Amino acid sequence: MQTEIIISGFGGQGVLFAGQLLSYAALEKDLHVTWFPSYGPEMRGGTAHCTVIISDDEIGSPVIRNPTAAIVMNLPSLDKYEPLVKTDGVLVVNTSLVDRDPEREDLQIELVPANEIAEELGDKRLANLVMLGALLNHLDVLSIDEVGASLKRHIPAHHRDLLQGNIKAMQRGTALAAGEKLAT
Template identity: 50%
Template sequence: MQQEFIFAGFGGQGVLLMGQLLAHAAMDEGKKVSWIPSYGPEMRGGTANCTVIVSDREIGSPVASRPSCVVAMNLPSLDKFEEAVKPGGVLVINSSLATREPKRQDVTIVKVAATQVANELGNARVANMVALGAVVEVTGVVTPNGLLEALRKNLPAHRQNLLPLNKEAIEKGRSAAQK
């Protein structure tokens, strides 16, 4: 089985990290993975997205023109990628920043107030982990424990103190996706 993801948002929202962590978790679980970042012209505040493909078999192309899941962390990302989701796929929306209703009727819509939840946790920078928790819950692409282990292994030494906060953010995202 192959699942294709696009994570999209403003630079600084951690969308590339979301893709990297998913890719690492999938590799650790024995799956084949492709990860491709895409940056806008600015570092922070510009657009950023990445494509992640997770498969049980060799990946023929790293391009995901009809991804099975899109994560839109802001309104411009929702506007740009909503139509790309394949019918029957999943659209995860950060409803804190992408406030319009989605147009699609043929995909599963998962609204998670990721930025609001992150602010309630005391750190707006974990909104990406809230959204990633929702993705894992809805798609089952990797196990929750696999994601947490990938986070632990890939968080730099000077950021290991943020592990409990990130874990809580992931759990809040999983819970939000269940509703």
């Protein structure tokens, strides 16, 4: 069983870190995992993306054409990855930065106003974790608790004060995807 996730957005939106977080959680669950980043000039302000592949078996190619899930943080990412997600796959869209509806009808689509939720939580940098939380509601391979435990272990020391905010952001994303209404 192999799960392929692409996380894509502007440089600075934390897409590489969100992917690493999934990778740490997979490693800590003794699964096979590869994290493959874009590492070009796009990291300095253009689009950035990473591919995370999680499997219970040895992983061949670290890159794939059709992911089982995609998190798109901005419009160029939606345009690029919406056509590529596998049928019945998951597409998590950051509606804060996307001004069109997804067109595919054969996907599990999650519309998340991630920037607004992040700002509500007091830090717009949390948008990536809101999106990740929404994705986790649709994924069998990792739970939000497992990813949260990895976050605790691997959040950089200089961001440790943001730990609770990050966890809250993930929970909000998951709750939104699960259709729960949370008091704000």
